[in-house]
Amino acid sequence: MTLDKLVDPDSQTLLEVRELSKTLGGKKILDKVSLTLDKGEFKVLIGPSGSGKSTLLQCIHFLIPPDTGDVLLDGKSAREMSHRDITLFRREIGMIFQDFNLFDHLTAKDNVAIALRRVKGMKKKDAYDRALSELTRVGLLDKADLFPAELSGGQKQRVSIARALAMDPKIMLLDEPTSALDPELIGEVLNVIQGLSESGMTMLMVTHQLGFARHFTNEMLFMEDGRITERGAPEELLAIDSTFRTKEFSLKLSKIQGH
Template sequence: MFSALFSHSAASTADFSHLEQASVEFRDVNKRYGDHQVLNDINLTITPGEVVAILGPSGSGKSTLIRLINQLENLSGGEILVDNKPTGRLSGNGLRQLRSRVGFVFQQFNLYAHLTASQNITLALEHVHGWKPRPAQERALTLLENVGMLEKAHHFPAELSGGQQQRVAIARALASSPQIILFDEPTSALDPEMIGEVLLVMKALAHSGITMIVVTHEMQFAREIADRIVFIDGGQILETAPPEQFFRQPSHPRAQRFLQKVLNPLHQELL
């Protein structure tokens, strides 16, 4: 389904233009807001093409962790590397190229209300990456088709359901052929009946070659698509494990309590 999505990228001279798959490495990463320590000495390596699910209770630092990767938040300490290149001091063209290689899907879709679905995708291609209108439009239509939204190409966000808007947002995040895509609780703003259509798109994207880091509360989804679970609480990584190991026999007491709370009685069905 997604085999054609990564075959074309805009010309660029920035450092990240050569990436096909990309690793992400956190080295002693810290994040503070004033006196509040949100992340504390995070060390984590995500390998190229890996699908990682970030789990943990609300307020544990999950969303902050992924927002640091493409500088939606600034580091307070430590270093983040994408494909072995530090990202903390990038600016200008370097930062734009990094963000073209690191797609981001937000909780609240963040589509431009005055633009159609296709225009939401072509906007950055034309005005940031220098694409001509016709290839940008062709790219947008291909992406919309791949997420099952081609018939809505000329609809505005207000004319779309939440699940449809999020599928457009995923298509937009894929527009610049990223090697990493970050999902920040992509189903949390959706009605239950709309969640499935977004998860199906994400399942199709998983293991296509792109590196995926997914902050989610969808436990069954995480178990099915992730190569690895990273459990965070209190701004610290408490456990990393393959999904089957994590869901059947988590080693950290806090992870055990978390699963008992969020999966019971579903937890028994998973065992």
């Protein structure tokens, strides 16, 4: 396993996940999972279906409370928080799902503005101004007045990213953000994610887009049976002569994806 990372004296841990465990339906889904994200870091989590990736993201977000273990965001322990503080903690984490989770009866602009109005208590005009600036950031200003049914899958996912960004999250957790998209729409969403990373957003992304991931992440995490079994630089895990499970898994993915 490749654990050694160059020590960067300026690095600052933003997220620390400590030995998270979760049992669901009598089955251990997460088994003492630990990881850290430095400020501005972009890490990629991969692994076979059913290995616990989505459960891990939801436990980090405390959407599903872990049985044991802790999550520290900016040094603050979620385990020790009151119910009210957990709500605030959760607002600092932007979640992006495979299926967009947009309100079908609201326009793109309203989908972004509604949380600003309800959660942040912003005035209507301020909320719309902010919504339009986030839609501009994901390249969708001209689609602001369209409803989800009038948007492509890639555009819907970009609206959901704009909505998350509008909440000023400290980090973003992305769970297979391009898995529901037709192949020709994947690139536009990956471009937005790349732009976010380049602008300094801290992100943990579950993805099967290894071609993309290997260029933009400094560390890949490979999960199997509820545990992170391999972690390291993509060039190491995916080297031609690599004997890592990550490599074997990536070859299987390339066969399925046809390249």
